[in-house]
Amino acid sequence: MMIRSIDIGNFGAFKDFSWRAQVRDHGENTQYFKKLNIIYGRNYSGKTTLSRILRSYETGTLPPKYKNISFDMTIEQNTYTHKDLSNHSLDIRVYNKDFVTENLQFLSGSNEGEIRPFAILGSENIEIKEKIEKEQTTLGSIENKSGLRYEALHKKKKYDEELKREEQLSNNLKSTHTRFANDIIKSNRDYGDAKYNINKLYKDIEIIQTQSITKLDSYTVNQYQKSLLDTPLPDILFHSATPLSLENLYETSKSLLEKRVIPTKPIQELLDNPELQAWVKTGINLHKNKKSECGFCRSKLSENLFDELSLHFDKNTEEFEKNALKKIKDIEEKIHQVNNQNLPDIDSFYENHKEEYKTINKKINEESKQITENLCALKSILSDRINNPNTIPADSPKKIDETGYRKATEELKELISKNKAKTQSLAKDNEIIRNKLRLNHVLEYMEQISLLDKEAEIKSQVAICESARREWKATINKINNIEENIRKFEHAIKDENKGAEKINALLNHYFGHKFIELRAEKNEDAKFRFSVFRNNIPAFNLSEGECSLIAFCYFIAKLEDTETAGKNLTIYIDDPISSLDSNHIFYIFSLIEKIITAPVKNENQPNTYKYQQLFISTHNLEFLKYLKQISIPKIKINGKDKLDYGTFIIERSNENSKINIMPIYLKEHITEFNYLFHQIFKCKDEPTNNSDCSHFYSFGNNLRKFLEIYLYFKYPSHKMKDTRLQLFFEDDPAVKTIAERITNELSHLDGGFERGMNPIDIPEITKLSNYILEKIRTSDKEQYNALLDSIGVKNITNLPVPPQPGTKGGQAFVDVGAAKADAETV
Structure with a gap:
């Protein structure tokens, strides 16, 4: 994987720079970055800006204090914008001003800040390193399809599949529940809950399952639904018309009927003919003012007729008649009471009481009818006796029983009381009814979707999923334990002193600086820091040349730190020769050649290189002269070796920079x-x-x-x-x-x-x-x-x-x- 080109919409001195449009050879063919790339540009031409683009992809962050940044980097066939800084797979290391500022603040000239320490592997820890390699083999890798990491990948995949199935089953049931709760229960006004949702449905299901709720029959459901139509009704005013002492009336009437009435001087003819007697008695009253003449036949009446009649219809008879009429009047009053009770209208009762009221009403009417018939019969007998007071009826009148009537009216009173109580508890009763109807509907729904089966299926899938999760987690725990062991091993062999010694070795071997050295020291927090010493005394106010040498040796040594060693690096080195004389410029080149660019010789195999891709930029023509002697990598194209080497120049014109192919006089001379x-x-x-x-x-x-x-x-x-x-x-x-x-x-x-x-x-x-x-x-x-x-x-x-x-x-x-x-x- 190598960087092919960079397009810069807006960054530093670059504006609307298109690689394909501008980086062309004389044949107008676009030239791209190679494995090794030498870039020349005068000061302020844009070299550091180019290095900052690569460093953005190294750190994953854009440099501060730039506005409206826009650039793209093409790696092979993929393009990564300034918004995709962390998505690439390159291991990039950049040496430029920003690297020095971030890692070597002490060299800024203010003698403030510190030099960040780094550790490299100690050479004496080969045995521990072998243990690390063994543990790494156990861990394996996804790319190589080996070890615990690859095993964990498959177990995680299986867990994800089982989890997806569990979620699908749960989500399907949840969706079904949600539709039922929202579309059925919530929209049903009989249940009266406009805020009903799936959570309330879960509670209803739990109530049904824990309280063993049974299904309602259709009649009960119908009655409950009718009850929900009820609105508060006014109190029913009903005064019982139950006859008082009907038994006493009966007994006194019977005694009166059984009483003998004997006239003072009876007229036998009248006694023998009750109808005639009644006719005569009526005629006496009609002839009170016409005693001399018969009102019927106009015959003359005898003078002593009324005297004779008065002895037949004497005081005893008159008193009997009076008593009998009084009883008849009492009977008529009772008949009126029984037949004019003003029973409540059926609509005065709530729906669930109406059937009961119909039954009671029927019983009252039937009892009233029976009592009325008996009273009327008693009245008729008394009336007949009045017409024939001297004759005792042969049969006793039928006994009057008011027990059934009294019981029916008491039942009515109780029903009226229940109706009144319902008025007082109507809201609560309706709530209970709604809950029963809703739970009944939910129960029907549970049976319809076979909820128990679905829950059992989900429960089984949860167990399967949990088993897969435990297997995956067990493998992850193994990986974590091994990685922890590796960290402990690495900590045991990490040595910040080795990092400082590496820098000192570079300074001494390549530049002959025996008097300046870096030392790894622990601070108060037991953390390491690098300090600069000159002749065993802490050094301050270093020259610019010394700072440049230390900074670049620091960068070269850091390529072997524990975070970098072993990686296939993309390296960008921007002007490492600042403030250096000719000798030191040559030594910088020698250091780059020896440590980075010199090929690794392999017996019977092609040479390999210590970098994946290398960029070196400079403004110094002397340094550029040395770079023309650098080891150039080769690649096979159609069976022939070809130099994999690119030379470019950055030029600035009218405040705008651009990249071109390096001219021949710079490239070849x-x-x-x-x-x-x-x-x-x-x-x-x-x-x-x-x-x-x-x-x-x-x-x-x-x-x-x-x-x-x-x-x-x-x-x-x-x-x-x-x-x-x-x-x-x-x-x-x-x-x-x-x-x-x-x-x-x-x-x-x-x-x-x-x-x-x-x-x-x-x-x-x-x-x-x-x-x-x-x-x-x-x-x-x-x-x-x-x-x-x-x-x-x-x-x-x-x-x-x-x-x-x-x-x-x-x-x-x-x-x-x-x-x-x-x-x-x-």
């Missing part, structure tokens, strides 16, 4: 001389509107350094130091003056504030560039052609002819030089 020549050569043509003008701004520096190198080798004598320019320009004072002015003014702004505030004179630079190139061509054609070849340019012969003193061209230089001289004088 090993001196700054070629680079400076190419920069001057690029100034021979004036730029177009969209051209890069950065080489014009650096022209003064580049020209000064180039002429110093070129003229030194042309005139190496120290006696010629002050005359080299004059000799080169062949006593042309105008050209010498303009060259001196451009090299001095454009390479040094101190004392020339106005120059720094004014735009550069590009036509003047172009004219001088062409003059210098032509001068070299005419004076040293072979070297000129070699320089052109070194920068990948074919021989050019159409450069302007150098102006000669006194010519028009020469005068032009004099005029320009004179104008600038005047300006300087002012």
Whole structure:
């Protein structure tokens, strides 16, 4: 797995940088990162920004104080954005300013902070290391499909499958419960609970199962449903009409009927004919005012007729009649009472009382009817006796029994009391009914879905799932125990002193620093820290060069720490030679070559390398020169060895950086001389509107350094130091003056504030560039052609002819030089 390319939408000096669109060779083919990558860029060009992108993927966090960051990194065929910093599988280690700041705060110059310690494996702990390897073999790996980790993966998979089945069964039943609770029970107004939910359903199921609730029959359900229709009813006003002393009335009436009535002087004819007697008695009352004449036949009545009749209808008869009429009146009152009781309307009763009331009402009516018939019979006998007071009836009247009637009315009173009590407890009773109906419905639902079977199935699956979980956990516990043993073993062989010794060995072996060393010391919390010593005394105020050496040796040594050793690393090294002299620059290169890039020789096998992918960036041309001697990895393509090596350059133009293929003169040659020549050569043509003008701004520096190198080798004598320019320009004072002015003014702004505030004179630079190139061509054609070849340019012969003193061209230089001289004088 290797990084192929990086696209940067917005980060540091990069804006809208597209790798495929910009990193192309002369054949316009996109070039990608290789196994080994050398990157050159001048200071502030964007090298550190590039290193920070890789370090973001190392740490999993974006660097602070940047706004609207946007970049992508392509690893093989997969692209990871700035939001996917932790999703890749590379082991990245980056050396840059941020690494130094994070790990070596003591070297910041403030003498504050610390140098983070790290531990490496002690060489004397081979036996413990073998134990660790044995434990690691027992653990195995998922990738290799071996050991406890692979076993745990399968057991976890089985547990997940059983858990998924358990959850599916539980969720299916839960969904069924939820639909029933919400769609059936909750929406049924008979049950009166608008907040009914699955939790209440669980409680109802528990009540049914623990209290052994049985199913209601359809009639009871129907009655309960009717009861729920009841609304509070008014109290029933009912006064019992039960006849009082009917037995006494009967007995006194019977005694009266059995009493003999004997007239003072009876008239036998009337005695023998009760109807006639009754007719006569009625006629007496009709003839009280007509005693002389019969009202029926108009015959004359005898004078003593009424006297005779009065002896027959005497006081005894009159008294009997009076008593009999009184009894009849009493009987009629009782009949009225019995038949006018004002029984309650059936709708005055609640639904569950109506049937009972119908039964009681029927009984009362039947008893009332029987009593009325008996009273009417007694009344009739008394009426007949009045008409025939002298004759005792042959049969006794039927006895009147009011027991059944009295019992029925008492039952009615009790029912009315129950009805009244229901009014007082109606809400509570309805709640009880609703609970019974709801529980009955839930019970029907439980039977319908075979709840016991489903619960038994879930319970069985829970047991299976728990068994699988225990097996998985048992394996995990074994893994944890082994990992704990490994940690103990590693702790036993971790040695922070070894880390410090490794750094010291690098400092001593590669750089000869025998007097500066790092020591691992314990602080008050028994934690290690690295401290810097010089000649056995704590060292402070280290030079920049010392800080650079210690920091880079720290990084190289840390590649062997316990967190890194053995991993296939992607390494990025950003400018490790800051503030170092030439000797130390070479030693840095030697350290990289020896520790990182030198191939590992394998007998009868291809060479291998200690890194998966390596990036080295620098601004230093001397260091770049050494990097051209670095060991380059090879790969087999179509059976042939091919260098797996990429060279790139980062350039900044108009505040925007970009990455390109490294030019041939930088890639193939090993001196700054070629680079400076190419920069001057690029100034021979004036730029177009969209051209890069950065080489014009650096022209003064580049020209000064180039002429110093070129003229030194042309005139190496120290006696010629002050005359080299004059000799080169062949006593042309105008050209010498303009060259001196451009090299001095454009390479040094101190004392020339106005120059720094004014735009550069590009036509003047172009004219001088062409003059210098032509001068070299005419004076040293072979070297000129070699320089052109070194920068990948074919021989050019159409450069302007150098102006000669006194010519028009020469005068032009004099005029320009004179104008600038005047300006300087002012």
